[in-house]
Amino acid sequence: MTVEQIATSRSDVAGGQAAPPTTSKTPAIELKGISKSFGPVKANQDVDLKVLPGTIHGIIGENGAGKSTLMSILYGFYEADSGDIFICGKKQDIRSSKDAISAGIGMVHQHFMLVETFTVLENVMLGAEGGSLLNKSSTLARNELLRLSQEYSLAVDPDALIGELPVGLQQRVEILKALYRGAEILILDEPTGVLTPQETEQLFKILDILRSRGVSIILITHKLQEIMAITDRVSVMRAGTMVSERETKDTSKNELAELMVGRKVLLEVTKDEATPQETLLEAKEISYRDEDGILRLDNVSLTLRAGEIVGIAGVSGNGQTELLAALSGICALHQGSITIGDREITPDSPSSAKEIREFGVAHVPEDRHRMGMVTAFDAKEVAIMGYHEDSAYNGAFLMNEKAVENHCRQLMQEYDVRPEDPNLKSANFSGGNQQKLVLAREMDRAPKILLVGQPTRGVDIGAIEFIHKNLIKMRDAGSAILLVSVELEEVLSLSDRIIVMFEGRIVGEVTAKDADACQLGLLMGNAGAEEKRNSSNNTIMTGELSE
Amino acid sequence: MSSPNKNLPGWIDVGLIPLINISLAFLVSGFVIWLIGEDPIEAVKIMINGAFGYDEALGYTLYYTTNFVFTGLAVAVAFHASLFNIGGEGQAYIGGLGVGLLCLLLDQYFPLWLILPLAIIASGLFGAAWAYIPAYLQAYRGSHIVITTIMFNFIAAALMNYLLVNILIAPGSGSPESRVFEETAWLPFMHEIFAWFGAEITRSPLNLSIVLAAIASVFVWFFIWHTRWGYAIRMLGHNENAAQYSGIDTKRVIIGTMCLSGALASFVGINEIMGVHHRILLEFTAGYGFTGIAVSLMGRNHPIGIIIASLLFGALYQGGAELAFEIPTIQKEMITTIQGLVILFCGALALMIRPTLERLFSNFTQNNKTAVVE
Numbered sequence: 001m002t003v004e005q006i007a008t009s010r011s012d013v014a015g016g017q018a019a020p021p022t023t024s025k026t027p028a029i030e031l032k033g034i035s036k037s038f039g040p041v042k043a044n045q046d047v048d049l050k051v052l053p054g055t056i057h058g059i060i061g062e063n064g065a066g067k068s069t070l071m072s073i074l075y076g077f078y079e080a081d082s083g084d085i086f087i088c089g090k091k092q093d094i095r096s097s098k099d100a101i102s103a104g105i106g107m108v109h110q111h112f113m114l115v116e117t118f119t120v121l122e123n124v125m126l127g128a129e130g131g132s133l134l135n136k137s138s139t140l141a142r143n144e145l146l147r148l149s150q151e152y153s154l155a156v157d158p159d160a161l162i163g164e165l166p167v168g169l170q171q172r173v174e175i176l177k178a179l180y181r182g183a184e185i186l187i188l189d190e191p192t193g194v195l196t197p198q199e200t201e202q203l204f205k206i207l208d209i210l211r212s213r214g215v216s217i218i219l220i221t222h223k224l225q226e227i228m229a230i231t232d233r234v235s236v237m238r239a240g241t242m243v244s245e246r247e248t249k250d251t252s253k254n255e256l257a258e259l260m261v262g263r264k265v266l267l268e269v270t271k272d273e274a275t276p277q278e279t280l281l282e283a284k285e286i287s288y289r290d291e292d293g294i295l296r297l298d299n300v301s302l303t304l305r306a307g308e309i310v311g312i313a314g315v316s317g318n319g320q321t322e323l324l325a326a327l328s329g330i331c332a333l334h335q336g337s338i339t340i341g342d343r344e345i346t347p348d349s350p351s352s353a354k355e356i357r358e359f360g361v362a363h364v365p366e367d368r369h370r371m372g373m374v375t376a377f378d379a380k381e382v383a384i385m386g387y388h389e390d391s392a393y394n395g396a397f398l399m400n401e402k403a404v405e406n407h408c409r410q411l412m413q414e415y416d417v418r419p420e421d422p423n424l425k426s427a428n429f430s431g432g433n434q435q436k437l438v439l440a441r442e443m444d445r446a447p448k449i450l451l452v453g454q455p456t457r458g459v460d461i462g463a464i465e466f467i468h469k470n471l472i473k474m475r476d477a478g479s480a481i482l483l484v485s486v487e488l489e490e491v492l493s494l495s496d497r498i499i500v501m502f503e504g505r506i507v508g509e510v511t512a513k514d515a516d517a518c519q520l521g522l523l524m525g526n527a528g529a530e531e532k533r534n535s536s537n538n539t540i541m542t543g544e545l546s547e
Numbered sequence: 548m549s550s551p552n553k554n555l556p557g558w559i560d561v562g563l564i565p566l567i568n569i570s571l572a573f574l575v576s577g578f579v580i581w582l583i584g585e586d587p588i589e590a591v592k593i594m595i596n597g598a599f600g601y602d603e604a605l606g607y608t609l610y611y612t613t614n615f616v617f618t619g620l621a622v623a624v625a626f627h628a629s630l631f632n633i634g635g636e637g638q639a640y641i642g643g644l645g646v647g648l649l650c651l652l653l654d655q656y657f658p659l660w661l662i663l664p665l666a667i668i669a670s671g672l673f674g675a676a677w678a679y680i681p682a683y684l685q686a687y688r689g690s691h692i693v694i695t696t697i698m699f700n701f702i703a704a705a706l707m708n709y710l711l712v713n714i715l716i717a718p719g720s721g722s723p724e725s726r727v728f729e730e731t732a733w734l735p736f737m738h739e740i741f742a743w744f745g746a747e748i749t750r751s752p753l754n755l756s757i758v759l760a761a762i763a764s765v766f767v768w769f770f771i772w773h774t775r776w777g778y779a780i781r782m783l784g785h786n787e788n789a790a791q792y793s794g795i796d797t798k799r800v801i802i803g804t805m806c807l808s809g810a811l812a813s814f815v816g817i818n819e820i821m822g823v824h825h826r827i828l829l830e831f832t833a834g835y836g837f838t839g840i841a842v843s844l845m846g847r848n849h850p851i852g853i854i855i856a857s858l859l860f861g862a863l864y865q866g867g868a869e870l871a872f873e874i875p876t877i878q879k880e881m882i883t884t885i886q887g888l889v890i891l892f893c894g895a896l897a898l899m900i901r902p903t904l905e906r907l908f909s910n911f912t913q914n915n916k917t918a919v920v921e
Binding site for chain 1: 769773774775778779781782785786788789791792793794795796
């Protein structure tokens with residue numbers, strides 16, 4: 001079932017319970033004239049928001065539009081410069097998350113706030129132990145947790161360790177945590193970023209139940225189809241202001257995209273049929289173990305051909321990061337070989353990131369802050385990462401800073417990086433512009449092979465369009481591209497061939513035109529995370545696919 | 548995206564915060580002096596006069612400053628690669644051994660202009676070699692650099708003890724010192740240099756090494772911020788993953804950085820052995836290596852900051868000695884207390900007042916803004 005299908009089936013599930021919002025009701029949350037500045041940056045300007053009780057209210061907007069700031073104000077992380085917050089009609093002064101919790105607001109963060117070595121029960125209790133002796137309160141908490149699980153159909157084993165639960169269940173624990181603290185209002189910040197399509201579907205079912213029990217939900221996302229699938233109303237933010245509000249049923253994805261960006265946006269990627277040429281890179285049965293000896297890549301074989309985009313689909317953490325690291329020479333192989341041109345890289349003849357770059361392999365890392373850039377560096381210093389020993393930028397002793405700056409300026413012009421200031425600290429660029437700078441650096445040299453991870457992570461719609469176009473252009477110019485993305489839609493729309501990874505193995509390969517999201521989703525989750533240790537299951541799934 | 552703007556303007560960060568920290572240190576010091584029944588104002592006067600008041604005092608202050616610049620730069624260079632080099636003391640000690648051995652070997656044959664560059668090289672090589680071992684252990688064996696460099700301070704001290712007592716000791720001497728070098732291996736004192744130009748200043752241990760300290764500061768500035776090697780060092784320091792991604796051989800950078808750091812620390816040996824004592828002796832490093840950590844912290848790992856911080860610590864050493872001399876109830880231990888307080892406030896608690904200032908600053912700018920709007 002795709003997300004769209006959920007949307008249509010939702011009304012059947014919930015029946016008439018999701019009462020159409022009426023203006024006569026007191027809003028669960030009302031924000032009036034919220035403004036907040038950080039130095040010269042106006043993150044929120046005179047923002048109004050009304051969320052009716054028992055509804056799901058979506059907030060969409062590009063990065064830096066002010067969604068997260070607004071929610072941080074509501075949850076007490078920041079104090080607004082001006083404006084008022086009303087909860088259920090009562091004016092509230094929320095100065096800390098403690099105030100927010102006591103006002104009945106719960107938040108599920110994008111990155112879970114869970115202690116991995118604690119059990120579900122311990123995590124739920126954490127910070128709300130209610131006494132210095134654990135024994136008594138944990139019994140009370142256990143009963144309450146079971147009651148909540150039943151009331152909201154949120155089944156979870158109270159004694160399971162968080163670290164051993166799949167991501168979808170961890171998120172469920174986050175929701176339980178909020179409910180345990182008596183939340184009547186739930187804020188979910190980009191909740192589906194880490195979920196498989198099936199887990200997303202599960203989450204939406206849960207949200208639906210919560211709504212039918214009268215919980216008000218704010219859903220922050222940049223995925224339009226989710227807004228369409230689950231929300232009752234949607235507010236669009238742009239550049240710190242609330243630009244419009246719509247009944248979800250009266251709007252469309254295209255309209256919302258246009259409202260977000262402020263201009264017409266091409267949502268679909270248009271591309272011609274690929275014409276794959278010669279093989280540029282061949283990986284044969286490569287395996288990699290990390291420092292703890294855990295097998296991260298298990299017998300992976302793949303080929304990259306000129307003029308073709310190969311997409312890697314998979315829930316993050318299933319070996320994609322390590323695959324990129326192995327192919328780009330950052331980590332050494334334990335088994336197998338990688339052939340690029342005449343060079344065969346094996347465990348006995350290891351390579352380095354430097355050597356591989358010299359073969360014309362460019363790499364856009366998955367996480368730009370972790371690897372692709374140094375946030376403390378100026379943009380111009382980021383623009384030469386990996387090429388800093390190039391003779392064009394160096395004199396005998398000193399660096400030729402003029403040349404570095406000119407190079408950066410040129411990249412910024414070609415890839416529309418704003419502000420166009422090579423001397424600005426790279427941390428001060430927005431996520432989208434940082435990503436464009438990294439992409440510019442890697443794509444500018446017309447590499448023969450481009451390894452690209454999460455090219456549009458945290459990037460706004462306008463920039464996504466631009467990045468996708470450029471990737472297609474590179475492919476058509478004869479580059480071999482390996483695309484790793486957790487956005488299934490992105491993999492589907494860009495790739496010519498799709499490989500699915502699960503726990504370091506390749507569990508399926510399909511041509512893009514034969515692929516559909518549902519089938520890939522099943523492969524990604526290896527047909528149910530609960531049974532993921534059951535290896536016989538894998539073979540069945542791969543078998544089904546090849547039929 | 549929407550993280551609060553935590554950037555304070557530069558003048559607050561490098562100017563106001565250290566100033567407040569020093570003031571706090573002196574305030575507490577003043578309180579302690581008041582507690583033992585002395586006049587804090589008088590004590591400050593004596594200290595400042597004792598550090599800067601006359602040319603001999605200034606000479607001593609700058610002589611101490613020279614040592615702090617070397618050890619401060621050493622800590623700073625390593626810190627840019629996010630390596631915490633606690634071993635400046637040992638590296639300076641062994642560097643001094645290198646200088647001394649070279650002088651003992653060549654002082655009878657070569658003139659100063661030939662000995663000096665060779666001594667700088669020998670000093671650098673010995674200091675770098677002493678830093679190389681912990682660096683190698685860190686890069687290839689994962690032993691923590693803080694632990695190993697501390698241990699190497701002790702090893703250096705033990706080694707020097709052994710060498711001076713058993714091998715280098717001057718024949719017939721009762722104290723563990725080498726023979727005094729021939730004058731060809733003596734660095735000219737500043738009062739001598741001034742005398743060449745006809746100016747007369749009072750004798751002090753200040754010598755030509757201060758020029759080397761200035762050159763080292765300029766070199767470090769260029770090296771760290773304007774060369775490809777400095778680029779690699781800073782990248783490793785900020786983000787090791789990014790460095791690996793960029794094809795930087797992180798192990799080599801770790802070793803290279805530590806060797807440079809050790810070489811910088813070792814120049815204390817030039818100042819002390821060639822400039823002042825003219826022989827190898829025990830414990831000439833006198834804690835300069837350790838104080839270098841505070842100097843570097845306070846100077847924000849930047850040569851200009853390090854020079855200013857070195858001057859402060861030089862003044863504390865010299866003015867403190869003067870204070871102990873002038874007011875007998877204030878003993879040497881009290882001076883150590885004051886130095887300790889400065890290190891505590893400027894080093895360990897350097898960022899204590901930052902959040903408060905951030906809040907004040909953001910309130911202040913916000914008030915200004917609303918005032919404009921209204």
